Amino acid sequence: MKIVFATNNKHKLHEIRKITAGKIEILSLSDIHCREEIPETGTTLEENALLKAQFIKDTFGFDCFADDTGLEVDALDGVPGVYSSRYAGEACDPQDNMDKLLHELQGKRDRKARFRTVIALLLNGEKRLFEGEIKGRIIEEKRGTAGFGYDPVFLPDGYNKTFAELGDDEKNKISHRAIATRKLVEFLLSN
């Protein structure tokens, strides 16, 4: 089976290809020659995942899936959430986002947070959503170099290494995206 993953994030593509290796062929946006800006104007993860998938279906005609992920921090009422990639401003990078987060949490004792992923699938004219989440806490300083985004400051519950210290293989076993992806793959293989 071949299906398009509507993402511009090469880390996500790499992660998901590792999880689905040998089972499903995942086409990237460059494989289908998509260079358009994909809209991400929703106010929830669900809305954004659907917007991205629908855009590819409408523009290119491929069955596809898209994910949207957010880091939801309890002490910040769920922020940065759906705005995780632009938390420190439009032209910011992951370092800026983490610096802002650590600054906002300075002196706060409640460091609880979760990564939540929603995958929207458009297949054979049907729409489906799959969700995955992992709970953990935001530590006081960045640790580790693997992964991407907020990985260096996220310590998953039950572990003493951040996602960026665990490395791809370990992260892929337990992550929000791995959980949602397993549900997606199970569904795709049963259809």
Ligand code: ITT
């Ligand atoms: P696409 O929309 O092209 O898929 P994106 O990088 O914009 O890629 P999201 O909107 O889903 O991805 O994610 C928003 C941000 O959340 C992302 O830029 C990262 O900073 C962060 N993020 C997502 N998944 C993450 C992960 O597994 N580990 C750490 N940070 C992550």
